[in-house]
Amino acid sequence: MYARDVMSTPVITISTGATVRDAARLLVNSQVSALPVVDERNALAGIVSEVDLIRRVVGEFNDPTQLHAHLGSPDSQEVLSLTVAEIMTTAVVTATEDTSLDDVATLMLEHQTKRIPIMRGTGVIGVVSRIDLVKAMLSHGAPGAAAATPAPAPAARDDESLRLQVTTAIHRLGIPLGGTFDVVVRHGIAHLWGQVGSVEEDKACQMAAIKMDGVTDAISHMQVMPRR
Template identity: 35%
Template sequence: MLARDIMNKKVLSISPDHSVSHAARTMLEARISGLPVSDDRGRLIGMLSEGDLLRRAELGLAAWDGTGRAGAKPEAFIKGHSWRVGDVMTQPVVTVDEDVPLGRVAELMAAKRIKRIPVMRGEEMVGIITRSDILRTIAASGPDVVAAGDEAVRRAVLARLCSDLGLDRGSIDVTIEHGNVNLWGEVNSETLREAARVAAETISGAGGVRNRLRIVGN
């Protein structure tokens, strides 16, 4: 699945010359926690999020005495007091191309600690992906579907164990008994043993999973 497959194509954006209070009202009315900021040519130049508004003077958290001491820097004063979105927004913007795999989008969100990523086609913003979009994708997903029959399930489970977990085909085996998947062989850790169980459970048609894998040395 790619970024373009789940992105929201109707993107609400705001001008850097809009007021911070207008931006806050817009986010509340649209029930969103962030806005892309675009210039008068439609180019994406920043992002304004709830996080950018947490140290505003209106909240009594942005006092500055002009000394430039740690915690009271001019940059913080600007972000806390300016009425312009352009002064408060976050730059540069983390973006992804529309053909980027969804897994990479999720990795960026986790690594950058951000809740939304604009989706680009060249220099044009064509959509946006939020954490909620990722969650909806997870909620709608199900186990992999494989052909019916014990042997088909057995081969699918073996393939998953070897390809995803890197287990040695010579050290493991899978059998099917009364619709249940039995995992046999040896692994080198409890974590890998549990990962094997999870991998088997992702295969549609696999009934109960009996994890008979042994940990080497135990």
């Protein structure tokens, strides 16, 4: 398997000129922990994460134990007014869509990073995170195992088509799924990820998937989190 098979798309990015406040809001609203940063040509310029934001705030106040006392203060507002370019990490480890999952996993371990932007030329077309690798392991077996018996290209295309159909069918149910919802289809088997509010919602999602012509089974990995 390759990066293109498991990467998260579409990519949520932010521009170098956006403010830290903009980045914080986008991180919260998108339920992601990091954002690729792009320049005016839409080329990758860096990455900004929750850690970058926290590190900058803690650095400004020196004493993290007193951080709560500074929230809402003029100093904290000044930090939020900085541009993303001023706090982002510029030494970004990347891979291409044709990079094997073994190599992606190696990059994560060697560079102690949680996510790898996937590039096509200078543009970001996806992101592979550690959870994406875990999903691949559960849905298809360990990364190395897939290399020995690669699926033919037509089957891969069929799986991608089914993934889009299943995703659309589940969204039509109107169930709040949150930003972590994802569907992985391997050899006609749909694997569902994310959060639902009840066992009944989980079952409904599975039924919507299994009704798709070409889907042979639907396996839920979704977490049931009752809503208040």
